[in-house]
Amino acid sequence: MGHLGKERPVEEAKFIWMDGGLVPWGEARVHVLSHALHYGTAVFEGTRAFETPDGPVVFRLDDHLGRLRRSARMIGLKLPYTEEELRAATLETVAANGQASCYIRHLAHRGYGEMGISARGCPTALSIASWSWGPLLGAGVRLMTSSWRRNDHTVVPTAAKATGPYLNSVLAKHEALDAGYDEAVLLNAAGHVSECTGANIFVVRDGLLLTPPSNAGALDGITQDTVERLAADLGLRTLRQELLRSDLYAADEIFLCGTGAGVVHVSSIDRRELSGEGGEGPGPVTARLADAYDAAVHGRDERHRDWLTPVSG
Numbered sequence: 001m002g003h004l005g006k007e008r009p010v011e012e013a014k015f016i017w018m019d020g021g022l023v024p025w026g027e028a029r030v031h032v033l034s035h036a037l038h039y040g041t042a043v044f045e046g047t048r049a050f051e052t053p054d055g056p057v058v059f060r061l062d063d064h065l066g067r068l069r070r071s072a073r074m075i076g077l078k079l080p081y082t083e084e085e086l087r088a089a090t091l092e093t094v095a096a097n098g099q100a101s102c103y104i105r106h107l108a109h110r111g112y113g114e115m116g117i118s119a120r121g122c123p124t125a126l127s128i129a130s131w132s133w134g135p136l137l138g139a140g141v142r143l144m145t146s147s148w149r150r151n152d153h154t155v156v157p158t159a160a161k162a163t164g165p166y167l168n169s170v171l172a173k174h175e176a177l178d179a180g181y182d183e184a185v186l187l188n189a190a191g192h193v194s195e196c197t198g199a200n201i202f203v204v205r206d207g208l209l210l211t212p213p214s215n216a217g218a219l220d221g222i223t224q225d226t227v228e229r230l231a232a233d234l235g236l237r238t239l240r241q242e243l244l245r246s247d248l249y250a251a252d253e254i255f256l257c258g259t260g261a262g263v264v265h266v267s268s269i270d271r272r273e274l275s276g277e278g279g280e281g282p283g284p285v286t287a288r289l290a291d292a293y294d295a296a297v298h299g300r301d302e303r304h305r306d307w308l309t310p311v312s313g
């Protein structure tokens with residue numbers, strides 16, 4: 001139940017793709033004076049490959065690579081590879097590691113060159129790692145409202161998946177774990193719900209699905225978009241709208257979604273229990289969506305085959 005991410009060492013694979021080719025896992029190193037290490041000048045993606053009856057597939061790869069490029073543009077970084085090259089490199093990495101399913105981390109960072117705030121003299125390095133990583137949150141998440149507010153869009157581009165701004169998530173996550181919760185939900189400067197530290201949030205009310213818009217400070221989640229499309233298949237209405245903290249308390253169901261977490265139900269918010277059917281388990285709407293997501297990623301939903309990129313051939 002709840003948080004699963006406590007002190008789990010990375011499960012090493014064989015290779016990491018770095019700046020144009022595969023290198024042995026242990027040799028994928030960077031210099032300590034790399035700009036990104038000091039100033040957070042990197043963008044990244046978290047993608048997953050899943051097992052299907054026809055072999056491993058990467059889920060929504062082009063959407064993840066598209067977001068990587070947009071994130072890079074938002075922070076003024078030029079990716080040194082085309083989308084086609086990155087797509088081939090991703091598949092090459094997963095295939096070389098022989099993984100039936102895995103998590104994939106793309107990282108484009110300003111490397112070693114000059115020191116100082118300006119990153120202009122630092123080359124952009126690009127790496128792709130894949131390793132076996134189970135769900136980052138166990139079902140039945142005990143959620144707390146963080147005392148940290150979400151990064152504000154007037155301070156950093158909140159829609160960019162950039163490393164520097166993730167300090168905001170790290171602080172909120174540590175606060176939640178220290179207080180005995182599994183995960184934190186962050187409100188934005190206006191007090192509206194934005195998202196969790198590494199997942200988007202949905203509220204179910206009278207059968208309607210509500211999720212904050214990206215201008216509330218949330219990442220444009222690819223799983224969030226997936227859930228919206230699967231909800232439409234099921235005839236459920238979804239709405240992106242501003243949510244108040246009290247909307248969380250009044251929810252029939254709450255669930256979180258993200259590549260790392262999957263679709264997981266929240267069992268309590270600020271220690272207020274959310275009563276799913278039968279107490280502990282997910283509510284009926286969350287359960288249907290979690291099943292639909294599972295079917296889609298594992299190739300059992302014919303309608304969404306275009307979300308899947310086979311790792312080989």
Ligand code: PMP
Pocket residue numbers: 046169195196197198199200218219220221222223224257258259260
């Ligand atoms: N919000 C944050 C802060 C995240 O780190 C993630 C994970 N990438 C998400 C939302 C969910 O995004 P996605 O569904 O694209 O993985």
